[in-house]
Amino acid sequence: MNLHLSSRDIDSRTLNIVSEMKSLEGPLLPILHEIQAEFGYVPQEALPIIARELNLSRAEVHGVVTFYHDYRDHPAGRHVLKLCRAEACQSMGGDALAERVKLLLGIDFHQTTLDGAVTLEPVYCLGLCSTAPAAMLDGEVHGRLDADAVRDLVAEVRA
Amino acid sequence: MTVKIFVPRDAAALALGAERVAKALAREVETRGLDVTLVRNGSRGLHWLEPMIEVETAQGRIAYGPVKASDIASLLDAGLATGGNHALCLGKTEELPFLKNQTRLTFARCGIVDPLSLADYRAHDGLKGLERAVTLSPADIVTHVTDSGLRGRGGAGFPTGIKWKTVLDTPGDRKYIVCNADEGDSGTFADRMIMEGDPFVLIEGMAISGIATGATKGFVYIRSEYPHAIATMTQAVEIAHKAGVLGSSVLGSGKAFDIEIRTGAGAYVCGEETALLNSLEGKRGIVRAKPPLPAHKGLFGCPTVINNVISLASVPIIMDKGPVFYKDFGMGRSRGTIPIQIAGNVKYGGLYEAAFGLTLGQIVDEIGGGTATGRPVKAVQVGGPLGAYFPRALFDTPFDYEAFAAKDGLIGHAGITVFDDTADMLKQARFAMEFCAIESCGKCTPCRIGSTRGVETADKIAQGIEPEKNLALLADLCNTMKFGSLCALGGFTPYPVTSAMNHFPDDFRPVPLVEAAE
Numbered sequence: 001m002n003l004h005l006s007s008r009d010i011d012s013r014t015l016n017i018v019s020e021m022k023s024l025e026g027p028l029l030p031i032l033h034e035i036q037a038e039f040g041y042v043p044q045e046a047l048p049i050i051a052r053e054l055n056l057s058r059a060e061v062h063g064v065v066t067f068y069h070d071y072r073d074h075p076a077g078r079h080v081l082k083l084c085r086a087e088a089c090q091s092m093g094g095d096a097l098a099e100r101v102k103l104l105l106g107i108d109f110h111q112t113t114l115d116g117a118v119t120l121e122p123v124y125c126l127g128l129c130s131t132a133p134a135a136m137l138d139g140e141v142h143g144r145l146d147a148d149a150v151r152d153l154v155a156e157v158r159a
Numbered sequence: 160m161t162v163k164i165f166v167p168r169d170a171a172a173l174a175l176g177a178e179r180v181a182k183a184l185a186r187e188v189e190t191r192g193l194d195v196t197l198v199r200n201g202s203r204g205l206h207w208l209e210p211m212i213e214v215e216t217a218q219g220r221i222a223y224g225p226v227k228a229s230d231i232a233s234l235l236d237a238g239l240a241t242g243g244n245h246a247l248c249l250g251k252t253e254e255l256p257f258l259k260n261q262t263r264l265t266f267a268r269c270g271i272v273d274p275l276s277l278a279d280y281r282a283h284d285g286l287k288g289l290e291r292a293v294t295l296s297p298a299d300i301v302t303h304v305t306d307s308g309l310r311g312r313g314g315a316g317f318p319t320g321i322k323w324k325t326v327l328d329t330p331g332d333r334k335y336i337v338c339n340a341d342e343g344d345s346g347t348f349a350d351r352m353i354m355e356g357d358p359f360v361l362i363e364g365m366a367i368s369g370i371a372t373g374a375t376k377g378f379v380y381i382r383s384e385y386p387h388a389i390a391t392m393t394q395a396v397e398i399a400h401k402a403g404v405l406g407s408s409v410l411g412s413g414k415a416f417d418i419e420i421r422t423g424a425g426a427y428v429c430g431e432e433t434a435l436l437n438s439l440e441g442k443r444g445i446v447r448a449k450p451p452l453p454a455h456k457g458l459f460g461c462p463t464v465i466n467n468v469i470s471l472a473s474v475p476i477i478m479d480k481g482p483v484f485y486k487d488f489g490m491g492r493s494r495g496t497i498p499i500q501i502a503g504n505v506k507y508g509g510l511y512e513a514a515f516g517l518t519l520g521q522i523v524d525e526i527g528g529g530t531a532t533g534r535p536v537k538a539v540q541v542g543g544p545l546g547a548y549f550p551r552a553l554f555d556t557p558f559d560y561e562a563f564a565a566k567d568g569l570i571g572h573a574g575i576t577v578f579d580d581t582a583d584m585l586k587q588a589r590f591a592m593e594f595c596a597i598e599s600c601g602k603c604t605p606c607r608i609g610s611t612r613g614v615e616t617a618d619k620i621a622q623g624i625e626p627e628k629n630l631a632l633l634a635d636l637c638n639t640m641k642f643g644s645l646c647a648l649g650g651f652t653p654y655p656v657t658s659a660m661n662h663f664p665d666d667f668r669p670v671p672l673v674e675a676a677e
Contacts, residue, residue: 025376025419025459028441033383033422054441067443067600068424070383086345087540090590091503091578092531124427124544124594126384127348128174129576130206130501130508139386143174 007045013038014046018053028054028064032071041072077112077119079157081105082136085122088129097133097145098122104154118157161194162240163215167270169202169355170387171348176227177210183228184212187235195240201356203270204510205257213252216242222249257507257526262488264496265473266512269356275394277402280359286404288475292367293412297327300371304474306482308494312349313339313430313467314542314571314647316493316560319474322464325454326372329462334374336365336416337439337458337465340381340388341423341430344543346574349498350468352510354381354388357472358395359404362418364471366409367478368464369416377416378458380435382423393420427598431646432465434600445600446646467572469498488514493559501527503540503576513558520554523577534579538663540587542571544594545651547658548584567658569651584663588633589617591655595648606649609640613656620667630667634660 017034021027031050035042042065051058065071083098098109105113105120112119128134131143137153145153166172166181181197188195203222205211211224221242223234230247237245249255263269272279280286292300305320326334338361342350353361365377379396381389396418399405407415426444429435433447436458457463473495477485486494493515499522501508506528523529523539530536538548547568549556556566563570578587592613599606613636619629637653644650660667 026439026441029424029438030421033424060442063443064441067445068426070423070425086594087544087587087590088345088503088576090587091576091582123384124598125343125345125347126170127342127351128171129346129348129503129574130505130510131171131174131209132503134174136384141170141174141387143171 005039005043010039010043010045011049014043014049015053018050022053028056028061029068032065036071040075044073077116079118079138080121081118081153081157082121082123082126084124084126084128084132084134086125086129088125089133092132094133097147097150100147101150101154104151161196163196163198164239165198165200165213165215165220167202167210167212168199168274168387168391169209169270169352170385171206171352172202172209172211173387175209175225179228180210180212180226180231183231187231191235193235193240198273200272201269201274202352202510203252203258204266204352205255205507206509207507208249211249214239214242218242218251220252222252222255223247224249257509257511261512262496262514263512264476264485264488265360265469266353266357266498266510267476268360269353272357274356274358274391275398277359277398277404280357284479285359285475286363286410288478289363289366289404289410291478292370293410293414297371297373300367300478301327303478303482304371307477307485308482308489308492309470309473309477309485310493310560311467312469312473312497312572314344314569316570319466319470322454322466323368323372325452326374326462326464329455331373331462333376333459333461334372335458335461335463336368336372336374336377337436337463338365338377338379338468338471339430339432339435339465340379340385340468341435342385342468342572343382343427343430344545344572344574346502346540346543346576347500347572348502349500349510349573351385351388353468353472354385355391358392359399360472360475361392361468362395362399362404364474365418366405366416367474368466368471370409370412370414372462372464374462374464375415375417377418378421378439379418380421380423380429380439382429383425389420389422396420426600427594428600428646428648431648434646436463436465443600445602446648448645469572490514490516490557491559491561493561497558497570497573499558500572500574501577502574504530504532504579505577506531515557515559517558518554519549519556519558519575520551522558522575523554527575527577530577530579532579532581534581536577537580537582538578538584538587538659540576540578540655541574542569542654543574544591545569545647545654546571546574547654548587548662549658550662552662567654569654584659584666585617585621588656588659589614589621591652591659592617595652599648603643603645603649605640605643606645606652609636609644609649610652612636613640613652626668630660
C-alpha cells in the first residue's frame with residue numbers, strides 16, 4: 001500500500017467509488033467500507049467529496065465515520081490482530097492471554113508496533129464462543145488459543 | 160463410485176484448522192488417485208470435535224474428529240473413504256448422543272448439505288415452505304406464522320406473526336424486510352452458523368416474509384466481524400437470484416422479492432432494531448424512540464418487518480409442515496424449538512437445538528458436560544452481555560421466556576456462557592458496565608453516563624473505598640439505567656450487574672484497604 005497518496009489521487013479514487021455506489025439505498029456505509037478497502041483507512045480528504053455527492057453536510061459524514069469502530073482515520077499496520085475481549089473468551093482465560101500478547105508485541109490495544117508490522121485491536125465477539133479464546137488475524141480466525149498459539153501468531157506477524 | 164467427504168467451512172471449524180485439513184485431504188486424494196468429492200459443509204455444531212470430517216457410506220455418514228491435517232494420511236490408510244476404523248472415528252454421525260437427542264427443525268440441514276448447492280437444498284426439503292406460501296394469500300401466511308407461536312429469537316420474544324400482520328395491514332407503496340444478523344452477543348453463534356451452513360433457509364424465510372407482507376426488498380445486515388457469513392450469504396443470494404428463487408417473479412409466482420447483503424461497521428448497538436435501521440439508512444447507529452414502531456415507520460420511513468436470523472430461518476419449516484407441527488414443541492408460551500448455544504468454559508460446547516423446557520442444569524451439566532477446565536461451575540451468563548448471571552441454585556429454571564423473566568433473567572438469543580469457580584463476579588459486573596460505556600450510542604443519559612459511573616463505582620468497591628455506600632450506589636444506578644434507558648443496551652446492562660451482586664455477594668464484600676507500607 002502506498003502511504004504517500006497525493007490528495008488529487010484520493011479525490012479521484014473517492015469520486016469513482018462514490019459515483020459507482022451512490023445509487024444504492026442508504027449508500028453511506030457501503031461507500032465508507034469501499035473507501036477503507038481502497039486506502040486502508042478513511043482519509044479526511046475523502047469526506048467533503050462524499051458529502052457533496054450525497055448531498056449531506058460534512059458534519060453528518062464526519063459524525064457517521066466517527067461513530068463506527070471499524071473506520072480508521074489513519075492506516076493500520078501491515079497486519080491487524082483482533083483479540084476477542086468478550087465474556088466467553090474471558091471465561092477461558094482471555095484476559096491473561098491479552099496481557100501476554102500485549103507484552104509480546106510491546107503495545108497496548110489500539111496501537112501499532114513501531115516497525116509498522118501489526119496493529120492490536122480488541123473485538124467484542126467473533127462468534128467463536130465455543131472455541132474460546134479466539135482471535136482474528138487479517139480476516140483469518142483462530143480458536144482455542146493458548147500461550148504457545150499466540151506466540152506463533154506473534155512470530156507470524158513479525159516475520 | 161465417487162465418495163463424498165465433508166470438511167466443514169464453518170468459522171468455528173476454520174478457527175481450529177479445517178482449511179489445513181481440507182487442503183491436506185485434497186493433496187493426499189490427488190496423490191493416491193482416489194475418486195473423492197470434497198464437500199465443504201457447515202458445522203454440525205459439535206464444536207469440541209471440530210474439525211469434524213464425515214464420509215458418506217452405504218450405512219450413513221461416519222464422523223471423525225477432531226482431525227488435524229497431519230492425521231489425513233493415517234485416516235486414508237485406515238480406509239477413510241469407506242468409513243474405516245481409526246482412533247478418531249466417532250461412528251455414525253446421526254448416532255452421536257449430542258446430535259441424536261436434539262430436535263433439529265431450524266438447523267435440520269445445517270452441517271448436512273453443501274451450503275451453496277441449491278440442488279442439495281431442494282433435495283433436503285428446501286423451498287417447500289416458499290412453494291406453499293406462493294399459493295396462499297398474504298393473510299393466510301401471516302395466520303400460519305401467528306398460529307405456530309413463533310416468537311422473535313433475537314431476544315425480545317415478540318410474536319413474529321403479530322409483527323408481520325402489522326406490516327401487512329399498514330398501507331405503503333414500498334415495504335421492507337430487514338434481517339437482523341448483527342449477532343454481537345458474546346456466547347451466541349447460531350445466526351453465524353445458519354448463514355454459513357444453510358444460507359438458503361434464511362433467504363427462503365425472508366422471501367416468505369416479503370410475500371406475506373407485500374414487501375419487495377429485503378436487507379440482511381451482517382456484522383463485519385463475520386466475514387465468512389457475509390461471503391456465503393452474498394454468494395447464496397446470487398445463486399438464488401439466478402435460479403428465480405429471488406427476483407421479479409419469486410418461483411414464477413409473479414411476486415417480486417430481492418435481497419441485498421449489507422455489512423455493519425463494528426457497532427454493537429446496531430443489533431438494536433431501530434439503531435440498525437438508522438445504520439442501514441447511512442446514519443449514526445443511534446436508537447430511535449418508539450413509537451413509531453418499525454412496522455409502521457421503519458426503514459426510510461416505510462413499513463418494515465425487522466426480524467432476527469433464526470426467527471426468519473424458522474419460517475420455512477412452519478410453512479412446510481404447518482403451524483400445529485411447530486407449536487407442538489415447547490412449553491407454556493414458548494413454542495417450537497430454540498437453538499441453544501453452549502459456550503465459554505464448557506466441555507462439550509456447540510449448538511444444541513431443542514424444544515423449550517430443558518432446565519439450565521440439564522443444558523450445562525448433562526449436555527455441556529460441565530466446565531472445560533474440570534473445575535466446578537460457578538455461574539452461567541444466559542442471553543449475552545445483557546443477560547443475568549445464574550448460580551447453580553437456579554439450575555432448575557426451565558429454558559422458557561417467562562421462566563427466565565420470573566428469575567430476573569432473560570434467555571435473549573439463547574447463548575449460555577459457562578464460568579468456573581475462578582471467575583470474579585465483581586470483575587464481570589464491572590465489565591458489563593465497561594462494555595455498555597464502550598458501545599453506548601450516546602443518545603440517552605442513563606446509558607451514556609450511567610455506564611461510566613458504573614465502572615468507577617465498581618472500581619471503588621474493588622479497592623475497598625466506602626464499600627457499603629458504593630454498593631448501594633451501584634444498585635441505585637442499575638435501577639436508573641433499567642427504567643430510564645431508551646433501549647435494551649442501557650436498560651438490560653443492569654441484569655448482569657445486579658444478578659452478580661445478588662447471587663454472588665461474597666465477591667462484592669469489602670476488602671480491607673491495604674495498609675500503607677511501614
